[in-house]
Amino acid sequence: MNDVAAAAGVALKTVSRVVNNEPGVNTATAERVQAAIDRLGYRRNDGARTLRQGRTSSIGLVIEDVADPFYSGLSRAVEDVALGHDYLVFTGSSGESPTRERDLVLAFCARRVDGLIIVPAGEDHEYLTPEVDAGIAAVFADRPPGAGPETDIVLCDNSSGSRAGVEHLIAHGHRRIAFLGDSPAIFTAQERLRGYRQALAAAGLPYEERLVAMGPGDQARVQADVERMLSSPEPPTALFTGNGRMTVATLRVFASLASFAPPGVRHGGGAEPMERPALVGFDDFELADLLKITVVAQDPVGLGRTAAELLFQRLSGDDGPPRRVELPTRLVDRGSGEVGPGS
């Protein structure tokens, strides 16, 4: 900018005015400055600008994993809202590690992002208190934070969604319904389990420990749990899976159990030691339509958009009490809940 000013024979401040389209610059002068800018290939240094102005026009987004379709949808929505406000987005994946979540958040804070959108991996968010006190806005998405500052929160209505999914199975005559969920440490897993229990209770069905398995979503674990349940004396006739990864893993288990009939096709005989159970999954996924899997659909885009919109309201001065938004889920019936007893 110094060079531009020298080249155009004006003061620094005049160049600044031209660059920022501030009024009060003679047209001829402005043209001369613009010419110098073009000639020298000058571009404003936004780093210095933000230092001077005290806001960076950037936000930080911490999610579990960009490569997970659920979070990448959320991510894209956040990005779109941010770009609409001329904000840039730092993205980071925590990979479910509380340490990495914290490191990322603090790195973003050191960069003085104006706001944060966080899908928390950890339980303790006290580390955020000084940052929030320092004026950084924060919104939690998908899961509520642990102990820490009061912030806006955007969630899916996990328990109602889960309950609706399980009720759908019950309505089709299922009485022994298994629940496969994420690690109990994860909020959404707990909530979905809660919805499952509510649905059972409302229908007067017993809650059986042996039909509930929670843990990481890797194929081996799911395979073991599903096989164990299905080969037990009184196997479940339906499965409810607690997230998209579990649903897909379960489908792979089904595929690996060659004795299953294809979906919708029944075995000939009456005895069905290994008939393919009904399945309803929490969270929609690509190709679920082709595979005809009934799901409780969340709205990752809505989650991201809402979180970003709340954040920008805060950034534009709203300092009302913290809000907690719960987005509804939607049961998408594709038929996989119908197989089995009741159909």
Place this chain on the structure above:
Amino acid sequence: MNDVAAAAGVALKTVSRVVNNEPGVNTATAERVQAAIDRLGYRRNDGARTLRQGRTSSIGLVIEDVADPFYSGLSRAVEDVALGHDYLVFTGSSGESPTRERDLVLAFCARRVDGLIIVPAGEDHEYLTPEVDAGIAAVFADRPPGAGPETDIVLCDNSSGSRAGVEHLIAHGHRRIAFLGDSPAIFTAQERLRGYRQALAAAGLPYEERLVAMGPGDQARVQADVERMLSSPEPPTALFTGNGRMTVATLRVFASLASFAPPGVRHGGGAEPMERPALVGFDDFELADLLKITVVAQDPVGLGRTAAELLFQRLSGDDGPPRRVELPTRLVDRGSGEVGPGS
């Protein structure tokens, strides 16, 4: 930092030394300073730091769409490499718009990112020349740039992969193979078409315009093209789809054409006006294994990792001639190429 210095009764510079773990500070002094830092909840302003130091320890990543699994895999890989170097990542989706690509890149440049990884949407990258001259490193991934500065480039071996996929179909007896590709303006679409033609030529098969359809990957377009081809007098017995979205769209078309037999199951009669054609897709996708779709798998993670590694080599001083890396593809045979004439 000023406040901390005052609170600890030392000079600014001493605080700076403590914060940066610089040697030459008396242990007692350091403790006093550290206490003041903790008490005041001070955190270094990395914005000011980068201004002073001339590098921002951040890179910009411009892709087509974070929500697309191919790019989100790439994105995650870039992020992991960057975090390994203590770099932060700005992410932006261009949505195939050259203007938005350019705006994003220039916004990142104004923020003085140290480097850029770009999946180009546009054809003209002259706008990058001043930035690269100014010292910003750039690497193009997945597609080569149009006119502009010489930079490192990381691609998939599109034509070979495509050729291998089509040869697989030919090897299974197919003679009329349709090609459904992305818009011809897109580099990868052109390359994959080239591979298709090479395979045909090598097998002595004619190239027929009527069997080639290129354009956007929306369901309606694909539906129209596939239906037109399949209902033509001499319909293709196999389809080769040019990217994951096309493959999925084509599967949906198959599902909508109720007259098709399920995969692997043949119609009873000899005449087969609408037998389900064989299908091989470029690009793997989740659940392709369950749907038993043969694909030419790319390696989005490898693409992202390689691009990031090249970038960091540049950032650490490597100024050798521009490099062009082509990553191999891999044919994953799941049986969907076998249906039809030869099987």
Place this chain on the structure above:
DNA sequence: TGACCGCTTGACAACGTCGTCACCGGCCCG
């Protein structure tokens, strides 16, 4: 004629950090 106005322009400090250099006191060595 002089006070005042609007328009244009510029000088200067400040944002928060770090690199450079200088300073101070104590100690060793000749």
Place this chain on the structure above:
DNA sequence: CGGGCCGGTGACGACGTTGTCAAGCGGTCA
């Protein structure tokens, strides 16, 4: 006893911007 060295500390400017304030200038109005 004097010079040099060293560990510890601080003053100051610079990075590239922008906000504040003031000044120059020509013209208008009382």
